[in-house]
Amino acid sequence: MDIQSQIADLKTRLTEIEDLRSASAVLSWDRATYMPPGGAAARGRQSALLARLRQEKLNDPALGRLLDALQPHGESLPYDSAAAAMLRLARREYDRAQRVPPAFVAQLHQHLGESFAAWRQARPENNFALVRPYLEKTVELSRQYAAFFPEATHPADPFIEQFDYGLNTATVRAVFAELRQQLVPLVQALTAQPPADDSCLLQTFPMDQQWSIGLEASQLFGYDMNRGRQDQAPHPFMTSFSIGDVRITTRLRADVFSDAFYSTLHETGHALYEQGVAPELEGTPLAGGASAGMHESQSRLWENLVGRSRAFCEFFYPRLQHAFPAQLGTVPLDTFYRAINKVQRSLIRTDADEVTYNLHVIVRFDLELALLEGQLAVRDLPEAWRARYQSDLGVRAPSDSDGVLQDMHWFYSPVGGRFQGYTLGNMMSAQIFDAASRALPSLPADIQRGQFTGLRQWLTENVYRHGKKFTAAETLHRATGQPLQVAPYIRYLRQKYGELYAV
């Protein structure tokens, strides 16, 4: 076979793997949105089958032989060509799939299914004892998983590499330590001030208007509804079945307006990234976000750096008042702006504000490293959790339900790699927004006038269109001229919240 036939063969194989992922994603989306309760059992079976078929295609030795044969060709191509990038990514994913025996994957999935069921029962019951044996086994299986990657210097490395390729435990730990050192005193200073009054958000907001005002903002940002849609789901998420079909969900709660609105902006950020991938990458494994952290940087950029900015409020708040005259008609802009940026010490990560959010994440990241290292036993985890919340956030959960049981992550996936992306995303969002601001001097004025095209085009040109062609670190460097930095994010927080809280 000549090179072109081999490339064509490879593309066909990779598109099939990608299409099986997309088909699984359709089944998951349906389960989260419209599936009647009676469909659950068969759907679990059907999803597992598609996942297994995808895994079989990824494990096909013929794919390995093809990648071997094309290796010299890939290395001869310019680094930034799509074909070279596809070969690099396919090689990485194939090699990773080879490392872990299918029987181990099956055992892990079986265990995690049982663990998740136990967690669903344990959380409302505040029953850590119920999940403890499952989590102990999950930690053990996670360590075994890591052992399939003997070159890793830390058992969390294989997990961090899976979601944020290019980073490892040591680099993330160092960055997080620096960030934490600056965040803890900032949170102390902000929460020493009188708290913001957020009572204007805690009224009853008609759901229909919540729905349409969220979509209005989403489309202003540039979400293309010919290639997307929004539906309701218990937990907001973004999912993509192709570059032409990138969907978001939101959750409507009559008593918390900001829940639906800002989650719509958040998921819109994820969706703009996926919709902005270059069309020629469709059907290849390059069509998607560069990493978990880079994806999160875009959801947070649109949700927070744009959506919770004073400039955006100046433009959009009159529309919110028009949508909710009884609730917001007499509330001044400044009160609203303070309310949506209220900083407070809190127990629940997903409800946390921009400033404290990262402390929640770093607690989890540090604890999961300690679990994987064997420095912390699962039986001591609830107390370790409480101690860190006390020292970092100054709060103490009255129960494990609002403590160590609050997130599903450790109960439905291996321990490791799932949390760092949230905070890496926050950091990158500020660094990228900085670069965009330098390139677009009119950006603040544009946002104030409701003009988002320039920003979206800059992000598309510098980040979105590349998809997974480059690693997150490479993409970040190309977009900002710098490696990952803590400073821009801290500067952003200090400036915005220093002004808001007069510290």
Added chain:
Amino acid sequence: MDIQSQIADLKTRLTEIEDLRSASAVLSWDRATYMPPGGAAARGRQSALLARLRQEKLNDPALGRLLDALQPHGESLPYDSAAAAMLRLARREYDRAQRVPPAFVAQLHQHLGESFAAWRQARPENNFALVRPYLEKTVELSRQYAAFFPEATHPADPFIEQFDYGLNTATVRAVFAELRQQLVPLVQALTAQPPADDSCLLQTFPMDQQWSIGLEASQLFGYDMNRGRQDQAPHPFMTSFSIGDVRITTRLRADVFSDAFYSTLHETGHALYEQGVAPELEGTPLAGGASAGMHESQSRLWENLVGRSRAFCEFFYPRLQHAFPAQLGTVPLDTFYRAINKVQRSLIRTDADEVTYNLHVIVRFDLELALLEGQLAVRDLPEAWRARYQSDLGVRAPSDSDGVLQDMHWFYSPVGGRFQGYTLGNMMSAQIFDAASRALPSLPADIQRGQFTGLRQWLTENVYRHGKKFTAAETLHRATGQPLQVAPYIRYLRQKYGELYAV
């Protein structure tokens, strides 16, 4: 391997084949309901992949060896055991899959994709010349397909067997000839009378109420919304992803109330069948309707024999008047009942009333036999169509758009086997309803009181729970004590319409 391990292996294989069908069905449902336009290209690719993977599993020689090994075991089991039925059905489907070479299947699908695209353009343009070469090739490929079944005595047999196993061209032709002989004079007699006044149906009906009143009737019939749901789609259909997830769609048109309402009852009939399959058949190929005709018998039974009966109107019409006070508040029950049962000579099959509908079907059935036999050339098809509509229905389409181009069937699937089920279903609906009426003396009174549980339970016990365990002919015989009969259906039509039209 012992028998039990072989049975377990077989079940696993068949469940995978079934689950790939279900996953494809989820993708198709999504395409028809919620998919944004931009998703079409990738979705086509994804659906084709799942169809191919299903075909590969069905063609796996290991499946054939397993069926061979289990053949003696299957024959030793009682005929009506689920295991015996599963072996019979799997053998039939495996053998059928072996007959047609994969390359031919691929060529056929490729051609039909192009043919369907041509038809979508040709129908609004009234351009038969555009589709003619495609249809000529479809007829040729259909004949080639039939030739893979050399034991067939007619080229339509393999297609009829695929959808209505147990029947063949000769038997259907004989039954349809008898039916046509009785229907043509009945239609002549009925349409010689003054037409019913259906102006009460041709008003503007609020869509929300159309939606909810249809679902109200559907749930009265027993459609279980914990295992189903209704959504909007351009063409109403029922689809099933498991016994626990059986969905229907409907189409709302403000100006035609009866469109949504009776299509909801129709699809509800299909759904009751699938929801009524015995739970122990879940995940096996036996979970589904026995044949196209038997499936249609249940949609027509609930739509027509129940939904358009005087007894049902006596119960339900007050609710319709309550839902649409401005439209129906002053319309007498008798006027409404006549309107929904108006008999008229018409051009379009899907808009036809109960009596004339079967003449539309028989025209198509006879013409496709003539095409397959080579008795009729595609170039002469439009004229043959017009001639048969003139002789059987007394109408002449002003254009091919309302003539030979109206149905998509010949343009997206092989010619043959797709139409007979509609009329077989009508015939069986009356025969089955007769048997139910004999077993349930209170049935007319029950319907008048809005009590459908007895009928649904009788149908579940005698038809639904068996799924595909028996052929349609066997199921019919078990339920009614008789083979397929023309008489009950003609008797039903004569009685109902004789009374309505005083003939």
